[in-house]
Amino acid sequence: MTSKIVISHATVDKPLVEAFIDFLRLGLSLDRKDIYCTSISGTIPTGVKFVDHIKEHIEGAQLVPLLLTENYFKSKFCLAEMGAVWMINKNIYPIIIPPLNHTAIEDTPLKGMQIRYIKSFEDLLGIGDEFHALGVLDDVPISTLVSKESKKFFKNYEEILDEIKIVEKATVSQEDYNTIVSDNERLLNLIDVKIEEIDSLKEFVEKIKQAKDKQEIAEIEMADAPIWEQFEEHVENVKFSIRGLDKIIQSALFYDVRGEEFWPPYGVYTEEIKNLASREKIFEDYGGNGITVNERFPDIRAAIEKINILERFIANNNDLLEETFESNYSVPLIFKSADFWEELLRANIVISER
Template sequence: MAKFFVSHSIQDHEVVNKFNENFLRLALGVQPEEIFCTSDRGTLQIGGNFNDDILENLKESEVVIFLITKNFLKSKYCLAELGAAWALKKEAYPLLLDELDFSVLQSTPFSGRQSIRFNDKTNIIQFADELRNLNLVNDFSSVLVNSKAEILFDAIKSNESVEEEAPTVEQMSKLESEYREAMNYIKEYEKKIGELEKFIDNLKETKDLNEINKLEMEGSNEEETFENYIGELSRNLSRLDPIVASAIYFNLFSQEEFWAKLDSSRLKRLTASKYIYVDYDELRINYNSDHPKIKKCVRNLKLLDDFLISSPNLVEWLEEKYEEVISLDNINFWLRFFSIHIVI
């Protein structure tokens, strides 16, 4: 999933393009796959559910950026995204364009939340510095950021100069109705989140981590549950040295012992960090099942294995789709879904 979710009005496509291409990508070095923006070609899957795609990426993103314009405030989808981000307690940045002031957020869930007015180039540069200070982007060239900030600011000013017709009474009434519907949806969604959080808290008191993890991974259908497991495991396994991941693979899912010819310093480092145990007499490397990071990975791998065994129809569908054996004892499965190269 993408790191940045950019919420915007489709009518502000020129500003959105300059924000994504010139500011995030060229000035700050954000990769295209790290940005979810419905205006970008190829962002939404053909034939997929538009609303589900948006909600899933909104939930999984690290940061939500709202490009708030007059068009944004008229869009029921934009207001729904605004409310959903608030309900999900996302790290959010409302950016005010079109010479809008902070009062426009008073009737939204983000009333009182710190926001930034993009009413001059300095504020755009300040926003870039904030993203860097929070380690959301890598270090960048100040000269390049200044240049791209000027291009973005020019696009914002051009967007403001477009003449707009004042909405009719009927249009305003419709917008108010749509806003109320969006807020009711958000309240219902927030209620469901609250109920789930309460259920999870109660479950945690039982200290049954397997049941807790199964509940956290459960989606609305088997495919979504599978994707939840893959997403969680990919994030956790990526934090481990490939040798450690390989030791887990061999110890859990292979009939063979694990050994690899490595430089002694690497093995010593992993051993000293309590990730692995090395038996030099038997030429065998075992993972440390008591390490917290490994313990979490092993628990979810076992749960995923049980889930696949109990979901034959899903496995058949995945094998047809990927032309690959869907099993955790298949090293190609680890490469395709976890981006892990098993060392053999």
């Protein structure tokens, strides 16, 4: 199982990495299991080839922050890892550490990419907001925690920067070094090809934008993507549309997809049901159709629209999706299954009494 984020860093920058991880855990409420960092003891199991282990986690990460220091650019291993990240994971999050500035990435695959600095208290606040926007954090960061841990981080920041100036040359075995060099050469040979593909896609999208409205552009861009990427995009759209809805409403939507009536245990959810009914978010009909939602509310109507799109997409592409789906998830590709809704859409399903 891979982690949400993989921190790419120089081994000798461990004090900085530890302080950054403390901020992520205590300030942004990220679980330790969601953070992959080779400087932390126990990250790579005994007997496992560490290069293969790192590759696997980079491929599966939602985000790969790069802590770019002077030590990072002096490390051949780090530069090889940067090239690998650029090729196999589109969610790169470059962070430049003083005294470096944007010129440090001029001769790297990151040239032209938007970067984040850690120079001030506000920079860490910005990281919290961006991690939430990128989907790494399920909930909006608690401002008091972010503020407290940001202050704690900067209290010792200058000392940490002084400490990591003392660079000890990191070493790896000859076999691992040869593997890294070989992988790096292969990845660098592909960079030119990928750049051409990116330029071609940008040109294609630009032409469409000049002739179509934004909604059509989004549809065309998604249709041009591989089937699996389209599926993941539809899943994210549904997940985003229902996450702010009460579990009673989520469950009513789920049972509507199944073509079944929804009868939640009234004694358990009495107050919740009364509250939603008083706001006319739901309709109660315990003598007939059970609990149904009020589609006049924009958030509910938007959720229904996204759900219908995902359901049709799965029905039309089931055979193409099934093999990849089975290798990524522990539940079957059955849209009307509660397991599917809970694992992929993060829905909170209340079991109906009938």
